[in-house]
Amino acid sequence: QKEVEQNSGPLSVPEGAIASLNCTYSDRGSQSFFWYRQYSGKSPELIMFIYSNGDKEDGRFTAQLNKASQYVSLLIRDSQPSDSATYLCAVGGSSNTGKLIFGQGTTLQVKP
Amino acid sequence: GAGVSQSPSNKVTEKGKDVELRCDPISGHTALYWYRQSLGQGLEFLIYFQGNSAPDKSGLPSDRFSAERTGGSVSTLTIQRTQQEDSAVYLCASSHAAGGKGDTQYFGPGTRLTVL
Numbered sequence: 001q002k003e004v005e006q007n008s009g010p011l012s013v014p015e016g017a018i019a020s021l022n023c024t025y026s027d028r029g030s031q032s033f034f035w036y037r038q039y040s041g042k043s044p045e046l047i048m049f050i051y052s053n054g055d056k057e058d059g060r061f062t063a064q065l066n067k068a069s070q071y072v073s074l075l076i077r078d079s080q081p082s083d084s085a086t087y088l089c090a091v092g093g094s095s096n097t098g099k100l101i102f103g104q105g106t107t108l109q110v111k112p
Numbered sequence: 113g114a115g116v117s118q119s120p121s122n123k124v125t126e127k128g129k130d131v132e133l134r135c136d137p138i139s140g141h142t143a144l145y146w147y148r149q150s151l152g153q154g155l156e157f158l159i160y161f162q163g164n165s166a167p168d169k170s171g172l173p174s175d176r177f178s179a180e181r182t183g184g185s186v187s188t189l190t191i192q193r194t195q196q197e198d199s200a201v202y203l204c205a206s207s208h209a210a211g212g213k214g215d216t217q218y219f220g221p222g223t224r225l226t227v228l
Binding site: 101 | 143147154156168171217222
């Protein structure tokens with residue numbers, strides 16, 4: 001079992017729709033959770049982080065965390081073609097090294 | 113302010129040669145990380161520095177890989193006797209501190225290494 005799992009996609013949504021990206025993790029001691037966006041040929045760019053159970057909203061983005069289910073998701077409202085990218089879920093483990101474990105990423109395609 | 117910088121942006125080398133990759137973190141960030149991303153793959157952790165020491169080297173794939181950090185700032189990742197499987201994008205990230213909450217990592221642009 002991979003430590004952080006994501007559906008590779010591609011996930012295709014029409015412009016203006018809600019895109020839902022999901023991630024599960026195996027380490028119950030994980031404390032920090034991040035979503036990065038990566039455009040082709042570019043480095044990862046931080047979108048959101050979340051540490052507590054529940055929802056966290058920032059503009060069109062909402063991160064959701066459920067530690068009991070070991071599940072974290074990212075919702076993108078009013079999706080735009082510029083949102084088309086690979087979204088990486090990253091999990092900070094129970095150790096204090098700050099080391100992040102990344103999922104393989106989900107490719108999102110927003111069609112005009 | 114200035115972000116994480118890396119050099120070179122691209123490096124092409126022949127199998128068996130040594131290469132050095134450089135990372136300059138965000139000013140004031142004490143923690144520095146190296147990751148590797150192979151074609152179509154996720155990011156793979158290599159090594160973490162807190163100041164000049166490396167408490168976690170668990171991701172270095174072999175003893176051909178080494179890294180150092182001096183002055184709590186610039187870090188160099190060295191790959192000796194490069195192999196074709198070393199071809200990847202090498203990403204550096206930095207954060208204020210390490211571990212627990214609140215230590216968001218910011219990535220540099222990466223060095224694309226191609227071993228012929």
